[in-house]
Amino acid sequence: MNKRGKVVRDTNAGTGLISIDGQQFPFELEGMWKSDVAPCVNMVVEVDFGADGRVASVQVVPESQLAREQAEAAMRATKDKGAALGKEMVARFGAGTLAGMAALVCGWFVFNTITVQIAAGYSSGLSFWKVLGVLNSPLGFMNALGGAGGGSGAYGLFAVLALCGPLLPFFVRNPLAHLANLLPLLFIAAVCAIGYFGLMDGLKQAQGAALAFGGRQAAAMAAEMASGMMKEALRAVSFGLGAYLSVLASLYFAGRGAIKYLSSRA
Template sequence: MTHRGKILRDTNAGPGLLSSGGNQHPFTLESHWKSDQPPRVGMVVDVSLDAAGGLAAVMPVADAQLAKEQADLALQAAKAKGGALAAGLTARFGMPTLVALGVLVVGWFFLNTIAVQVSSQYSVGMSLWKLLGVLNSPSGLMSGLGGGGGGSGIYGFLCIVALLGPLLPQVWNDKRAHLGGLLPLAFMLLIVLMFYLGINDGVKQAQGAASIFGGAQAAQMAESVSSMMLREAMRAISFGAGAWLSLLASLYLAGRGLMKFLAAKA
């Protein structure tokens, strides 16, 4: 039978002493020690006992084995703590809400919201988070297409607020807190509106500049060219998986929050 133990006294001045299973056992190099390296105080060892419970053999445990065992224990502790945390979050917020929020995080930050067909063989995808950087700084459109992008500014702050909106009933004991579930959908609609207004404003500015320098005929020509360019640009843009998943998740959260609000109101 083998037990794990620790050396309390080495054999430099007589028999050594080890502790295993709450008991202390004296040992000697000649009778018990089974290793080329000498025993030292604090060394972790494997202790073999005979049928009568006496000490039969002592062998040091390799440092690599100890490191592996400690890593396994840490992993088990982390799994247990993570399981307890997940169970607590599920009990507090509900699994459907957590799943929907997880889908929103993936859809907004990791998956492509739109894909731009730059050429017949090359397309570029952008997540909602990157689009917020473009919206915050339209001059950074090219860097956004290249995979970079500037800061999201106020839109990034609104994005985080919208993401936390469905959790509002947990910190505000009021029936209106359930309307926080509408924030992700409202935020997505706001972003669509802001892009539309930005494009419309750009077209109007082009028409205004043409009217100043070329009169009404130039303005009409600019309008025609702008409309044609806008149609071509829209053909090159398609919605990605992030857009559809985010829309479904935000619709679910909005419907859930609205139903809870109406139920609390009644």
């Protein structure tokens, strides 16, 4: 029978002692010690007991093995805690809410919302979060395409608030709290509207500048050129997986929130 123990007294002064489960067992260096290194206090050892219950042999447990066992124990503990936390989250918020939140997070922060075809065979994508950075600082558009991106500013704050909207009904017991499920969809719609009107405003400013310096004919030419550039730009832009995930998850939350709100009012 083998048991794990710890040396509490070495053999420098005679018989050594090993502590196992609160009990102490004597051992001798000659005939019992099976390792190449001498025993020392606090050394972890593997003890083999004979049929009479006495120590038959003692062997040190390598530090590499102890480290591996500790790492495995830590991983098991982390896995168990993660599983328990997951069960608690599902019990509190429901699988549908967690799945929808995961889709929103991936749609806004992980996957590309739009992909821009910069040149033949080369394209670059922007996540929804990076799109917010472009809206906050349009001059950083090229940096965003290069992967650097910029700060999202107030847009980022509103995005976080909208993202937390579907969780509000679990903390606020009021029928109106269900309407917070509409926040992700409303925020996406607001971002699209801001982007669209921003482009239109830029075109109007260009047309106004041409009218001021070159008259109506120059303004008409500028409008035609801007329209052509806009069409080419739109051809170069396509929606990515992030856009579809964001819209589907937002529609799910919006529909669920509206149904629950109407049910609570009935």
